[in-house]
Amino acid sequence: MSVVQAHTGTDTAKAVTQHVRVDHQLIAEMVRPGSRVLDVGCGDGALLDLLRRTRDVDGRGVEISREKVNACVARGLSVIQGDADRDLPAYPDAAFDYAVLSLTIQATRRPKMVLDNLLRIGRHAIVSFPNFGHWRVRSQLMFRGRMPVTEHLPEQWYDSPDGHLCTIKDFVALCAMLDARVEQKVAFNTAGQKLGTWLPLTAHNLLGEKAVFLLTRT
């Protein structure tokens, strides 16, 4: 994973961007400096660490894996061991400026409830997910008749924690159902490049390997 070394002065941002996941970098750009961020499913804390260093963010994390939580706390991040399905209801409304769910929603038991909570806890929600509508996924299903295994969906169906995979169009529909306004919607192709925002939704859904949404409850 991202091995980010400490840097000083002005090269920090540049040095950091070289190692950072593209969706993390995009999320960091979406987040206003100095804001309060809750990262649900924060993993090893790479995004929180990036936000703390480059956006001066007051960040908190929730992570299901005990080992990852312990590693986060040992590096000075405020992270609790917990899970998105069970622990989000305890948070008060609008406690954070941004509630982030980064490549995690597909692994939750009840994605709709989780997203609902996310929109309630954060003034904005930022959600990234692997797009099950990507042409490679579709073609694997179509031509091989097998559950797809790709870079972003690396595990076999029986090993994968991802029980609720969706396409970009599915996610757009869920946002509408939850009265969430899509402020920004970015899809990345296989090379990690942003797809043009002028492209229609159908094209994003076909060419985007993962997507990042910035949402606000209307």
Added chain:
Amino acid sequence: MTTETDRTAADSKVERASLVEATRPSSEVVHFPVHAPLTLSSGQTFGPFSIAYKTYGALNADKSNAILICHALTGDQYVASENPVTKKPGWWISLVGPGKSIDTDKYFVICSNILGGCLGSSGPASIDPETGKPYGLSFPVITIADMVEAQVRLIDHLGIKSLFSVVGGSMGGMQVLEWAARHPQRVFSAIPIATAAHHSAQNIAFHEVGRQAVMADPNWRGGRYLEEGTFPRNGLSVARMAAHITYLSEDALQGKFGRNLQERSAKTFSFDADFQIESYLRYQGSTFVDRFDANSYLYITRAMDYFDMEADNGGKLANAFHGTRTRFCVVSFTSDWLYPTRESRDIVRALNAVAANVSFVEIESDKGHDAFLLDEPELFQTVSGFLGAAAEARGLVARSGTRG
């Protein structure tokens, strides 16, 4: 092996040492005069009173690097230095000391004997200035909050406005929570370890067994054993044996002792300590009575049983922490069944409900409740990582990039 008589002779010597420490501690002690009494949770006022304490490291110029360590049921102020009664090293030297997670080269560490204790702070073994005799059962029943208010006086006395951190395990963790709830502006960060926001029925039940064992000992003399020159050794020892079981996990007990026999090849068909576990518990009981006052044990276990932050805050734990700016790091251990992880999780949920800054780590360990006192590298890393980030936030150290 020592004979029974040898042991008794040696014990009485040590017992005297512990009695001396109760009235004239070898640590620092501060006496609060009669005109500045504590108002206890019971409504009673109590004074004059004394708090015995130890400090380690140096207080910085703006007095911003002080860490208060709160000890558990049978702990004391000798957190990182030799206990004058047992001559054993400090009880938390794995965590506290130069270069350790709670680094006495960086932080000024304070640890006081709790109110109700028996190593120099006012407790039932102290002399009541009104009668010239030990308080015994005329000592007022105290709570965790009362212990904290007594510590507040000590911190005032030391001229410290805000503690950099308050840290403690088990009953020490209860004090940490009470500190953070009652004095949020004075607690920059808090590390409650292996603890709970209230005592469960099971917790109370075990304590009651211990208290009844003490009070059933004829040498307890209705609590007046010090005046009458006796000591309820057997009762207190049984209390400690029962409690000690609750500090260990079933797996640890089974792994360490199993059904192994103690220095014999066959069962003796008697009530001797045939099994190693029996011998071990008897040893734990007998060494405990050498260093601890029986009435103190009654008072402190009572204070723990009365502890219920939820009830104290209108039935909602979150109310205790409303608006808090304290940074919390809650720690539990997987095999701790005395203060299980779900109790820590309740604390975390309450803190989340008020959007507090909280970290929560459950550490994998087979050592049961006692794990917090033992060699647990993950605990050390958690504490040093958390304190390091808190020190940056408080401006105690220059802000760095990524920590390794």
